[in-house]
Amino acid sequence: MAYLKKRGNFWSIKYRDENNVLQTKALNTDSEQIAKGKLGDFEKLGPAAIIKTGGLSGAAGVPAATKTPLETAVQGFVEHIKTHLNSENGVKNVSVLRSIFGELCPGLEFARVGSRKYVDQNRPLLSAVHLQDLTTAKVQDYLQKILQVKDKNGRVLRGYVGKKTRNRYRETLHLFFEYALTPGRYSMSGENPVKKIKYLKLDKLEVRFLKIAAINKQLACLAEYPLLQVMVAVYIFAGLRRDEALWLTHDDIDLERGLIDVHGKTIDRKHWEPKNGENRQVRINTRLRSYLEQYKPASSEHGWFFPNPAGGRWDRDAFSEHLRKVNLEKLQFPELKANPALEMAVAIYLYSTLDWCDIVALTNKDVDLQKKVIRAKKKYTWNIPINDKLLPFIEAYCAFGDEDAPLIKDSKGNAWEEDDLDDELHKVYREKEVDWSCDEYRHTYGTQLAINNVSTRKIAMLMGNSEEIVIKHYAKFTPKDIPDNLDF
Template identity: 30%
Template sequence: MAHLFKRGKRYHLKYSLGGKQKEVALRTDSLQLAKEKKRQFESALALGNENPFPTQTPIAEVLTAYVAAIRARKSAKSAQTDIYYLREIFGSVCDAVTITSRKTTGRKRPSKISQVDKRKRLPIIEATCFEAITPAQIAAFIEFKVRDQGLKPKTANHYRSILRRVFNWAIEEKGLRIPNCNGGRHGNNPAAKVRPYKEQAPTIRYLSMSQIDEQLHVLRFNPRLQTMAAVLIYAGLRREELLWLTTDDIILSRLTSTRPSMIRVQAKTINGQYWQPKTKRNRAVPISQALRQHLDRYTSLENEHGLYFPSPKGELWDPDNFSADLRKANKAANLQWACLDYRHTFGSQLAQKGVSLYKISILMGNSPEICRKHYASLIPEALVDEVEFGDSQNSDISLHRA
């Protein structure tokens, strides 16, 4: 049995569990409310449940612990992406989600005074504690992002997914108890109770054969960028997979040899930094004759890390810097193709050739379901024979009589 007592002006509950005396703050000075909470608490103990009262944990405390957890389990880039979304949602509420400041020279620069600081006007989710965040707050925040900032449904759903993961972790790992979210189809997670946006069918861009020739011709005066674009187009690699290639990953067999030439996309450590493919699975992509011509003409610059495509400084190329250099080279020719378009070109051209989606998924390091979403509509005449049934001759007669 539990009994009530007052400490100051507020009621507390004292009970015994496992031979130990424990106390719970009821956070009320009303005797009627205290008695009702006492009844709920005793009912929960009788059913073998834990403390039914919601916890009150500062948002900063939850985010600090969550960021530490994802940094231990995810890659640095993946964790940093999640931290960006957390900062957009909650603001710089703690050091864990605050942008690391750069070193300054010590000289103060004159501050630019603007009439409207748009950054400060952006809404964030605020509450007295993490448990006080409601589905209505989450829905209103995402709705603003969609309505006023033009977020696509897929990105809006990603915000919802980030919050759902944080709440699940907080409930399971930190033992948070959320009020007014008991049971139901979505459990105790308020983010899961927010209705997701309906996403549009995926659309992709890819190059035709004439556009491939045009793209590679535009880059003819920059052999390194030309060869890198050729690898993306003819091997379907992701951008980071391309930049992390080493000389050991490119296997160029003799033309008279029966051993195929291959590009190995595999995990590796360079300069103390570990990297692995996005799907955490190594794979090998055969080198086509068209790609072999580019690789035979290319000579990799010597560098201490053995990179096949080092940056102009002989180091690992930053992905954003590589994309910027590629855009700059294409700008003069008014071309706007991106690395993802090159990768989709590989999958799309194979699909139009009649290669099975399963084989395409193996070559590209994707799941068959992803390849089906992107390339199923491009497979020529794949299902023509599947729609025929019955006696075709009788069908012709029926159509003639009609």
């Protein structure tokens, strides 16, 4: 008779062999449910099923009879994420799983049969008969095959996805195996096969900053949004971090002395401090003063200098999203006229309620100009009205053809991966010098001060950074023999 024994954190099977000698075989699991399942398998298959490694026979130590078909496990995961994730994240993960496994199970099948012919048939898939056959080596080989290799000019020599998308695939596979390893779900033990596969470090980006012409263009495009315009002016001309500006109150702006006071505070029982806990004062330069003097903050309960529409303090992510959308429409969108497909994608994003994951999934058939609707498929099919702002772009877009073809095609005529579309858009924005965020605004302050030959020690003091960081980022921009000048 065999029975389970736990030693430390791990379970093993105790049994007597044909000579009535007590034997112990490690199960290499700390899960009692998995251990009980293996004990049942052992009792059915007998001692002959034990191999030298101490596991049960079959790949990865699992009896062949208890292996799980890969399509069963993937279908289970698809149903799991549709139940436990919101619709947007669910759609994203299902799309990634389809890219990895193909139409392996019903949950990964295309809604329209015609969409299949737009899938690159040469693109590798991660395949196996059983879930337990997917080893670390097999997953690593797959991720390596799909990764793009580029020459020094950025031309793709082979592969299918960039580093960012490859990391997304790794993340999704990690979630899949975490789901599969849940005790009692499948006969699978050991650690997550993806755990040892590292994230790829994305290509290091140099410090990006706005030149004078770009500063003027950025601020001019925000003229219809006075609060955003002044906030961006503060980020650019005072070098504040995002949260530092969001926590400013009326008392922190001293136009008479020409100073912005960045300091820790407790408001409405919430405490905040600048990074590193260091308070500082930043001089208001001539250009920033002109914006601050014209700005009339809306009233708010706690005297916020930049209140949100409800009169409270901006949530950092809500503010970034608001700024990003305004910049997208006013600064970046006009630069896409030379690329109709990208212009169409951004127009749909700006002038409808669809997210990027919905947009890349659209086919020509989903656009009904006669009824002026876009049919978006999530859990259900929704008719999204085509409003007067969006209609001219759709009417001018000449990509209509096969009704099952992707509405927004990449350079090969295939549907975009969401991350790759994002990368392509940012590539265009950077070429046009309109791809800015709070990080670049702050870098602009440090860089322009360095160009004006302000000492690294003074820049560090004004920015609330260490001098080492300032030297690393900005010292290379410092010319020689020019007096300090804080205006630009």
